[in-house]
Structures are given as C-alpha cells and as structure tokens.
Amino acid sequence: MHTQTITAALLGFLLPVIGIMGFNAWQDPFQYYRKIEESRFSENARWQNPGLIRNFDYDSVLIGTSRFENFKPSMFQPANWNVLKVTASGSMANEQLHTLELVLNQGKADRIVLEMSHVSYTLPLERKPSEFPDFLYQSTLETPFQYLLSYDLLLQSFTPSKREQIPLDELYVWWTQANDAFGKANLLSHIASQCDKPIESRAEKPPIQAYLHRLERLISTHPQVKFITVFTPLSAIELGEGPEHDEVRDPIADRLDFRAQTAAVASRNPNMILYDYAAREEIVTDLDRYKDTGHFDMATTELIAMEIITQTAPLADLNNVNSRLLKLREEFDPARFSCAQLSKKSPHPTAQSEIGLVGI
Amino acid sequence: MLFSSPVFIFYFLPVVLALALALRTYGRSATPFVCLVSIASLSFYAYSNPAWLPLILGSILVNYFLGAVIASATRIARPSLVIGICFNLGLLGYFKYADFLIVTANSMLGIDQATLNVILPIGISFYTFQQIAYLVDVYHQPELKRRFIDYVFFVSFFPQLIAGPIVHHSELIPQLATVKQRDIASDLSTGLCLFFMGLAKKVLIADTLGQYASAYFGAPTAGFTQAWLGVSAYSLQIYFDFSGYSDMALGLGMMFGLKLPVNFDSPYQAKSIIDFWRRWHITLSRFLKDYLYIPLGGNRRGDVRRFANLLITMLLGGLWHGAGWGFILWGGLHGLYLCLNHWLATLSLPQWLRAAGWPLTLIAVVFAWVPFRADGLIDTVFIWKVLLGMADTSSAVPLDLNLVGYLLVGWLLVCFAPNSQQIINYLFPQAQYPTQPSKLLSGEFPNRVRPLFAATMGCAAAVGLAMNNRIAEFLYFQF
Numbered sequence: 036m037h038t039q040t041i042t043a044a045l046l047g048f049l050l051p052v053i054g055i056m057g058f059n060a061w062q063d064p065f066q067y068y069r070k071i072e073e074s075r076f077s078e079n080a081r082w083q084n085p086g087l088i089r090n091f092d093y094d095s096v097l098i099g100t101s102r103f104e105n106f107k108p109s110m111f112q113p114a115n116w117n118v119l120k121v122t123a124s125g126s127m128a129n130e131q132l133h134t135l136e137l138v139l140n141q142g143k144a145d146r147i148v149l150e151m152s153h154v155s156y157t158l159p160l161e162r163k164p165s166e167f168p169d170f171l172y173q174s175t176l177e178t179p180f181q182y183l184l185s186y187d188l189l190l191q192s193f194t195p196s197k198r199e200q201i202p203l204d205e206l207y208v209w210w211t212q213a214n215d216a217f218g219k220a221n222l223l224s225h226i227a228s229q230c231d232k233p234i235e236s237r238a239e240k241p242p243i244q245a246y247l248h249r250l251e252r253l254i255s256t257h258p259q260v261k262f263i264t265v266f267t268p269l270s271a272i273e274l275g276e277g278p279e280h281d282e283v284r285d286p287i288a289d290r291l292d293f294r295a296q297t298a299a300v301a302s303r304n305p306n307m308i309l310y311d312y313a314a315r316e317e318i319v320t321d322l323d324r325y326k327d328t329g330h331f332d333m334a335t336t337e338l339i340a341m342e343i344i345t346q347t348a349p350l351a352d353l354n355n356v357n358s359r360l361l362k363l364r365e366e367f368d369p370a371r372f373s374c375a376q377l378s379k380k381s382p383h384p385t386a387q388s389e390i391g392l393v394g395i
Numbered sequence: 396m397l398f399s400s401p402v403f404i405f406y407f408l409p410v411v412l413a414l415a416l417a418l419r420t421y422g423r424s425a426t427p428f429v430c431l432v433s434i435a436s437l438s439f440y441a442y443s444n445p446a447w448l449p450l451i452l453g454s455i456l457v458n459y460f461l462g463a464v465i466a467s468a469t470r471i472a473r474p475s476l477v478i479g480i481c482f483n484l485g486l487l488g489y490f491k492y493a494d495f496l497i498v499t500a501n502s503m504l505g506i507d508q509a510t511l512n513v514i515l516p517i518g519i520s521f522y523t524f525q526q527i528a529y530l531v532d533v534y535h536q537p538e539l540k541r542r543f544i545d546y547v548f549f550v551s552f553f554p555q556l557i558a559g560p561i562v563h564h565s566e567l568i569p570q571l572a573t574v575k576q577r578d579i580a581s582d583l584s585t586g587l588c589l590f591f592m593g594l595a596k597k598v599l600i601a602d603t604l605g606q607y608a609s610a611y612f613g614a615p616t617a618g619f620t621q622a623w624l625g626v627s628a629y630s631l632q633i634y635f636d637f638s639g640y641s642d643m644a645l646g647l648g649m650m651f652g653l654k655l656p657v658n659f660d661s662p663y664q665a666k667s668i669i670d671f672w673r674r675w676h677i678t679l680s681r682f683l684k685d686y687l688y689i690p691l692g693g694n695r696r697g698d699v700r701r702f703a704n705l706l707i708t709m710l711l712g713g714l715w716h717g718a719g720w721g722f723i724l725w726g727g728l729h730g731l732y733l734c735l736n737h738w739l740a741t742l743s744l745p746q747w748l749r750a751a752g753w754p755l756t757l758i759a760v761v762f763a764w765v766p767f768r769a770d771g772l773i774d775t776v777f778i779w780k781v782l783l784g785m786a787d788t789s790s791a792v793p794l795d796l797n798l799v800g801y802l803l804v805g806w807l808l809v810c811f812a813p814n815s816q817q818i819i820n821y822l823f824p825q826a827q828y829p830t831q832p833s834k835l836l837s838g839e840f841p842n843r844v845r846p847l848f849a850a851t852m853g854c855a856a857a858v859g860l861a862m863n864n865r866i867a868e869f870l871y872f873q874f
Contacts, residue, residue, distance in 0.1 A: 036842060037580035043846035044587040047853030055861050082866060165865035180401030185864035 056183040062192035066090055067171060067182060074202050075195070081130070081162075084121040085171035088137050091203075093119035096138050099150025100126050102267045102329060104207040105336040106148075114344035116146070122207055128156045128246040132253070133172040139257050146261040148343065151309070153293040154329070157241035157286075210333045217332045219322040223372065226272065226328065230374035243293050251300045254307050261306055263343060266294065266351065268312035268335060271319040273328045274360070275369035287364075291357050298356035311351035312339060314359040320367055396442045398590075398643045399598055399860070407442075408647075411435040415651055416579060425571050429548045432651060436551035440518070447516040450486075451551065457482060458526040459546045465530060466537040479530040487523045490515055495718030518557035520715060522550050524682055529564045531686060540568060554647035558640050560658040560678040567653065574652040578825075584849065585823045586649030591852035592815050593642025598859030600805060601636035604628045607798050612768050615778050616792070622781040624798055629768050630761045631805040634663065637676070642815045649826075657816050660830050663760070663809040666752040668732040669740070671760060683712050701737070706730040716767070721775060724766040732759055757810075811835075822848060 063071060066086035077083045095116040097106055101124035108118035121134055138144050164170070170181045182188065254262050274287065301309040312318060324332050342348040370376065396403050418428040441448040461479040465472045494510045501508055533539050545568050555562055611625025641658035648655035658677050665671035672680045688708040694701040706727065713726015762782065769775040780786040813833035819826045821836040822845050
C-alpha cells in the first residue's frame, strides 16, 4: 500500500514536470538551447537575447537600451561586421553587464559596441526574475528548471505563430512605429506632459563606480576584444538644471560624474574607445531629431553607425569629456525649456507625445 | 536554498534522501545516518551564503561547550547558563537588531551614526532560540543525553533549520535511537504527501495571493473594498506560506524518519485570541511561554503583573519576527488582545457574545496583520482608517473577480476544511500528529484514496512550480 502511495506521489509530481519541460525543450520558444528559426522572433528581448548570444553567429555585438534598438546589423555590413544586436529597452547597467558577460563567455565576439547611458548606470533598479531572467545569462544547475518548467513558456510553446515574423535585421527596431512622433513640437509636448508627474525621490548616491568597476574588469580581462563605447546623443534640453529639491540628487551632477569615470576607464584600457555623441552640438541641439529628450531619429542612428565603422566618430577623453558638454549647456540655455517656461507658452499641453510610444 | 527551489527539489533532496535511506537500511547504527544528514544540513545552510557557515558552527560549538559545563551541575552551571543566553541574544541582537537600533537612535536623538549594513544570516532567529531552549533544558535536566554529533544534528537538521518549527532537544534526539527500526515505506509515503501538500500550498496558493497582497500594500488605495481584499489576501498568503513551509518541514522530517512538532492547527478557526495562539506558530508560542512568560512570573503574581507579562512577551515576540516598528506594533496589538481576552474570560458573557468569538477573533487577527505587512507606520494607520471606513473611499476601483474567487476558496479552506495534519492522520493513522480529528474526516476510506490523494498533491505541486516561473513582457514608456 505504501509503495503504491509513494509511486503515485512521485508519478503525480514527475509526469507533469517531465511533460511541461519536455514540450518546452522541444519548442524552445526563445531558442535558448538551439537555433530553430532564422526569421521568427519574440519581442521579449530580455528572454530572447541569451539564446541569440549562445546560438547565432556573429563577430560583433551591440548592447544597449531602446536608444540602440534602431541600429540594424546591416548598417555595419560595409565594414564586413557580422553584428548581433542584443539590446533591451529600459535596460539597467546590471542587465547590460549580464549580457556582456554572456557574450564574452561565448568567445565569438571580436568587438562590442556598448551604449553608455548615464540613466542605466545611475538608477539601481532591480528587476524581478520574470522581467529579467538572470538564470539565462548565468547558467546554473537550476536554469533548465527555471526556464523550462514554466506555464507561461508552455503557452508560448503552444502558440509559435504568435511570435513575430521578423528578419533578424529588423528585430527590436521601433522606428517604423514611432515615425510620426519625432520633431520639436512633439518633443516639447512630451516634456510638458511630464511636468505634472511627481519627481522620484533619489537621495542615495548612485552605484556608478561599482558598475563601472565590473565593466572595467571585463574589458581588461578580454584584451583581444575591442570595446566601442558610445555616449548617445540626448537632446540638449536634458542639460537643464536638476530639480531644486533637497531629497533628489541633481541628475546633471550624476551625469558628469558618470562621464568622467567612464573616460577614466577608457584611458586605462587600450582596447576601449569612447565616442561622445552627447556633446555633438549639431545633433543634440537640433530638436527635430527627437521624439522625447532621449530618443533620436533614424537619420541620427544611421549617422552614428556610419561614423563608428569609418572611425570618424567624436572621441571623448579625460580632457574633454565634460568641458564640451558644459560649454554646450551654457550656449544652449536649456532653461528655456523648463516646465515653468513651457507652461507660460502653453497652459494646456497636448498629449500628442503619448501616441505611438508603446514599448519604447 | 528554499524548499520550493529547483536546486532543493531536483538535486539536494533526491541525493541526500537516497543516501540517508541507504544508511538507514544498511548502516550498523544510526551514527552514519546522523553524520550524513548533519553534513548535508550544513551544506544546505552554506549554499545560501558560505560566509554564514562559520557563524552557525561557532554558535553550535559555544553552546555545546556551555551545555556541557551546565550539565556538570557545579557552581558555575548557573553563570554559564547566563553567559549562554547572553551569547545567543548578543549574536541575534547584533545580526538582527544593530542597524535597527542605530536608525532608531538617529531619528530619536537627531544624530547621524552610520549603519553597520549587517546582513541577517538566514535561520539565525530559529537556531538561536532552539539553542537557548537547549541550555535552559540542560540546566533543569543535567542528565539530558548529548553526543556532539547528535547536537550538531539537532541544531542543523535542514528541514527545521531556516523556518522552524523550533524543536526541543528532547523531541528530536531520542528519535535517533529508533530511526533504523522505523518502517521506511510508511515514512516515505507520509512524508511525500505532506511535503507535496505543503509545496502546493506555498507555490499554488500563497504565491498567487502574494501578488495581489504586494500590489495592494505597495500602493494602498482609499477604497474600502480594495483594502479588505488586499488585507485578506495577505492574511491568507501568510497562513498558506508559513503553514505550507511547516508542512514541507514536517514532511521532510518524516521522509528522514523523524517526526517534527506541529506548527499550525487551523489557526483561523480559533474561537478566541488565546485559542489562536495555541494554533498559530505553535512552537514559537510554546517557546515564548516556557522561556519568557513563565520566567517573568506568568500569571502567578496577580492580574496586573500577568497582563504586563503578556504584553512584554508579545512585544518581544513581535520584535523576534523582524527589526521594525511594524512587528513591534503587531506584537503589542496581540498582547492587548490577549489581555482583553483573559479579562473577558473572567466575566460571565451572554451566549451570543461567546458565539461571536470566532468571527471577532478572525477580524482582530486580520486587522493586526496590517502593521506586519505595511511599508511603515504611516501606511499602517492609513490602511486601518480605510478598513474602518474612516478614509475617503472615492477612489474605489472595479472589483478584481479573480481575486474575489481566490479569496473565497482560500477562506473556505482555512475556515472549514481539515488541516494538513488532520488529513495525514486520517490517511496515515500511524502518523498520529497531535491535532483534533476533523469532523469532515471520519470512518473508513477506500484504500485507493491514498494513492489518488498522493498523486493529486504531487501534481498540484508540479503545476504550482510551473505557474510560479513567470515570463513578464517588459513594457517601457520613457527610455
């Protein structure tokens, strides 16, 4: 009798486990264990990128946030770079470093193009495992159970047709969905719409140094890999004063700190190059290029890609990393676009900027 | 390493259990079994953070040594007991309360002392209390049998190491003498059913309700109904989570041939607060009563002193749960409830009021969970006001029918269904866990029920694990 009970308990537990894991392994919707499809992908970058990194061919990798998502691998084709883009919108430094570690562990990449965003490095946000599955980036004994023993994954395994039919070159590109959202009017409208939102209290010192230390360790231990790091071009309006509030850190101070520390890392590592589009005047002051203060248009994306492969992008070093930005700030006078000024011009900001921004 | 984690279920448990069963079957004595399980338990502990291993080993060594001195029954026995208690409380105080005290002092005295950023070692509250109880027990019973390896086993036995139950030396160690004679098949079938039942309670019910509770307590709203639903969700979450974990501990103990004390006995069916504390976290209540309330004088020195002792005991009991004012408030509230209950017990109340004991107790308990879970005292007061209908309810949002359904099932289960021990006692009469038999479970049952129940629990646990591994679509609108 007891033997029957033990058998029943074990079978009752193991059969669903084996069934779910087996079917999920066979379908493998995020292609984590093997490359299954060349042109059908999920838009869930955080879950899909580890499989792309492990199972696809590349010699160059693009890592960054939504600002990097409009880069297409084909833009780097003139230089014969075989690029894999593993960006993730809203990704924090911790997520990007996990991605970078996985890329480097595969040993396939000769160069990494890495977005250096002060926002990613100054917000110590923790994501839930459901949002950022770090077990796919740092494989352990538990990984097969955490990935495959999942009801949500089972649903995806049953509905492969729900994954988008996208060529790899177009993966994560959002430009086409937001084409109409760019331009100075949209940008100002977006800023105005943000004015009423409460300011997030952030009194603690951001963990910039810890993240950059982790990045530098990866750079210095992989001297054969070239790290092309890029300060992306935020609109010059982002250079405005931080809010006058005791409990909120000044974002400009954090940004300058981040830039200086990044330049110091670059100065110590010959295999790292630092390009600075954040201080490129003709881009950051041309507000028509933006849909909000941080997201630039496709023409700017193409320009950056071209200058990276032709090595004509603006270099940043310890001497110029903050001086150019501060000079730009002085000349541009971002205070013109403060909430107080905008409300004088338009007491009822439109919500136009909310259109077409989902997922970006 | 949690009992619901893959590394525990699919790697640690099968390997350690297989080896332990082999030693139970083929070992010449229980000693190899005790050594194996002790080493496995310490590995289990070190898996979370290897740096904590020296801490528990040091604590074991010091307490075992002091126990030996106390057992010598010489003049230094009593000072050694005092030293032992101070050592354990000091350890707990440093790791659990140092930063809390610094933060409190900073805010009260207006100073700016830096915190120590001490990381709380997992399970320290449990194994510290267990060892304090051991020292006191040895003081009163110097003849208590104590081999070093048995003592290591007693403190580190992994099913009870990180979340209880808080076990007495006399409950566990004597069982080692008979562990080889026990029926392994019976232990395994009972233990597996109990383990899977606990796992299903944790991953299928508690974790699901936890999402709703977190959503409400993360951003409490002024809606009266939402507040009651959110607080109800947490009340059920904490019960299913903790009692599920205790079931898993009891089931694991049974798989290894050892019967651990029951920790929950349908507490939400309690007819008074006194009754509630006989059913909720029973081994902690027993510890607080035997090692704090009674030494303080208990009820032997008049009502005023008795109520003061109750309040002190419950305040410290609250503080034991965590270093925060919310826990202290929760403990204090239960202390007041207990005082009120003891005072009411001396009056001759009308029958209808006595009959209202169960719903009143339930409401009082649910009300008290608010400071236990809320993010700070401001949120606590706000939620209490909303629960009492004293806050603006204009922001009420539509009812989440899924949540209402989960809550309905949950409350029906905790208020009317038999509890895990009652089910196990019914299916496996040899288990004999100390609990009242359920009125719903009586008479003979067909033999096929047992495997069917076991398979259902196994399946529920597996499905619960699969439901817990979520995939979130990341939506981002700013970046």
